[in-house]
Amino acid sequence: MRVSVLQMNQGSDKPANIAQARRLIEGALEADRPQMVSLPETWTNLGGGREARAAAAEVLPEPGGAGGAAYEFLREVARGAGIHVHGGSIIEQGEGRFFNTTLVFDPTGREIARYRKIHLFDITGPDGTGYRESALYGGGESLVTFEAGGVTFGCTICYDMRFPEQYLALRRRGAEAILVPSNFTLMTGKDHWEVLLRARAIESQCWIIAAASHGSYEERGAMRQVYGHSLVADPWGHVVAKCSDGIGWATARLDRALTARVRRDMPVLEHRRLA
Template sequence: MRVAVIQMNQGSDKAANIAQARRLIEGAIAADRPDMVSLPETWTNLGGGRDARMAAAEELPEPGATGGPAYEFLREVARANGIHVHGGSIIEKGEEKLFNTSLVFDPGGREVARYRKIHLFDITAPDGTGYRESALYGAGTELVCVDAGGVTLGLTVCYDMRFAEQFVALRRMGAEAILVPSNFTLQTGKDHWEVLLRARAIESQCWIIAAASYGSYEERGATRQVYGHSLVCDPWGHVVAKCSDGVGWATARIDPDVTARVRRDMPVLEHRTARRVEGL
């Protein structure tokens, strides 16, 4: 499987974000002919405050039914190009709160996976900026894996990457590659982004596919920045494809022989299963 991670500089204009995603996906398909494309976290909205998020949110349909503009765009891209599409995450309308929700469509345009972000980003950045994702979003409660062209994908979103146990749990469920769409802050990204993703790859012995947002956006009168550096990492922890600064994409081949070799030569999952020490 060849996968392209799409790096966007989205803002609060949903229609413009969809148009930007379309241009970048078309460019990646024309240049690299991937079997799957992956978009960043909340690629239809970044910034603009609560009202902009509410305006970008969509009620997700039952699989097979018609959805909103972003949902139908993802379905159309998959069907028109005969590829799997990982829709990063979009903002889902819930009964009481929003959800940060990841979707996967198969080459026929059918939704085959839906995952709600479990770990919510409630932190204070090094510059004192506070992020309180739980003020608007509810937390997911279920781990999700899905087969895509013979590769089992595990689904996560951004802040989930700091919780190694989630990645090991996905490996136990059969994951061979784990998707990590993100809006990683510039301050944390420059120190933690690649380190964490490589660590999750090494621990889980899975490919890591991390499409990220890049650049500046406006949030309640302040300018914030996200790190970008979308990448694909192999199960040994090598970064095999990476985006430069700016919008664009990077493409890599998910090689099952590499996965099999790493897992055969260092069978860490079996060693975990055979543990004898309480709590390990």
């Protein structure tokens, strides 16, 4: 199965972000013919403060119902191109608060997965910048997997990658590939991004598919930067596809025979004695 990870430089203009995503998907489809595309975390909004997030947020419909602009865009792309679309994450308007939520659509445009980010990014970065995701968002409580093209995928979002127990739990649920849409900060990304993703691949013996945002965005009058370097890592921990700086995409083929061979030759799941 061929999967393309999209690398965006989104801002707080939702229609412009949707247009950027459309151009990237069309480019990836023409060049690489992927069977799945994966977008970054909160690709419809990055920056601009609470008001911009509220403007970008969507109330998600019941399965089969009509959704907002981003929801319908993802559904349209899946149905029009006949591919699976992993919608990174968008801002979900829940009851009384937002959620950072992944949506996945199959080639008929049917929603097949919905995941709310479990681990919220409440940290102070190396440069002293504070991030308090829990001030705006509620946390999810459930693990989510889905099947596409004969492959079982697990859903995570960004900061989740620092919690290996979540990846082990997804592996135990049958995951062969794990998606990690992200807005990883530049200061942490330059030291931790690839190391963490490769570690999660090695530990779980899953493909890691990480679409990320790149570049600068404005947050309440201050400029912030995200790292980018969207990538796909194989179950041995090799990075097999990676974006350079800027807007773009990278494509890799998920080889299930490689997954099976890695797990056969080093059966770590069967060897585990703790947890």
